Amino acid sequence: MAAQQLFWSGNIRHLRLRKKMSQETLAEKLGISRVKLNAHESGRTVNPTVEDLVNTSEFFKMSIDCLLKIDLTTLTEQKIQDLEDGSEAYMSGSKIRVLAITVDKEEAENIEYVPVKAKAGYRSGYNDPEFLAGLPKFNLPNLPKNGTFRMFPTVGDSMLPVPEGSDIITRYVQDWRLLKKETPCIVILKGDQDFVFKQVTINDDGTMLLQSFNKQYFAYTVPVSDVIELWEYYSFHSKQLPEPQTDMQQLLKMLQEVQHEIKDLKK
Known part of the structure; x- marks a missing residue:
């Protein structure tokens, strides 16, 4: 197995120059000598001590994993800021986000159903086992064994061609x-925003692009910090058959786009 490439030396120098600091100043902040810092930056220190790793990580507000494994010199300023404020860790689920679950008598995970009347409480109780214990639960055959599943109702017509009132079975991301x-x-989403069923794209600038299936609705972006959970679509249950989008709906979408462009021109 090939050895893991490490970027410690280049990253320390890059972060120091980014803060417009001299080696003397940074060495003093880290509690080490200038000679030792120079050895770090020049690559002469093959195995930094745990103390140096921790102190450097805390000073630059950057995880040790990032300092060692990511070439920070190739990243944009926005991406480095994302790493500093922890949004990368938030998106990866390695901290902050905690998923609570319930299990049946055989210790198998339940599928909880979040009815419309429970939506408001879900935002404050999504990681509370007691709240989840009060939700309806069921099991379905033939679901994959790897994953946690939950069912959510749909409201509105932005999900078309998935019929309004369908129940969406999802897998936790x-x-x-x-x-x-x-x-x-x-x-x-956080706050008083409704649950939405959208096509999700993660942008490089730390936002999520949310696109409706119904082309009459415009796409929009939200900061990842506004998102509490993502549940990937698995299947849906409905009494209605999906209806294909008509030519008239496509025409309405085109007219809406033209109106939107006219408003932008007037501004």
């Missing part, structure tokens, strides 16, 4: 970075 472009998901 732990690492948002692994989502493919335009992945259908139930998106749980």
Whole structure:
């Protein structure tokens, strides 16, 4: 197995220059000598001590994993800021986001159903086992064994051709970075925003692009920090058959786009 390439030396120098600091100043901040810092930056220090790793990580607000494994010199300023404020860790699910579950008598995970009347409480109780225990539960055959599933109702016509009033079975997404472009998901948003069923695309600037299936609705973006959970579409249950989008609906969409462009020109 090939050895893991490490970027410690180049990253330390890059972060120091980014802050417009001299080696003397940074060495003093880290509590080490200038000679030792120079050895780090020049690559002469093959195995940094744990103390140096921790102190450097805390000073630059950058995880040790990033300092070692990511070539920060190739990243944009926005991406480095994302790493500093922890949004990368948030999207990966490695911290902050905690998923609560319930299990049946055989210790198998239940599928919880979140009815419309429970939506408001879900935002505050999504990680509370007691809240989840009060939700309806069921099991379905032939679901994949790997994954946590939950069912959400749809409201409105932005999900068409999935009929309004359908129940969407979804699988929990732990690492948002692994989502493919335009992945259908139930998106749980903070505040008083409703749950939405959208095609999700993760942007490089730390936002999510949310696109409706119904082409009459415009796409929009939200910061990843506004998203509580993502549940990837697995299947849906409905009494209605999906209806294909008509030519008239496509025409209405085109007219809406023209009106939107006219408003922008007037501004």
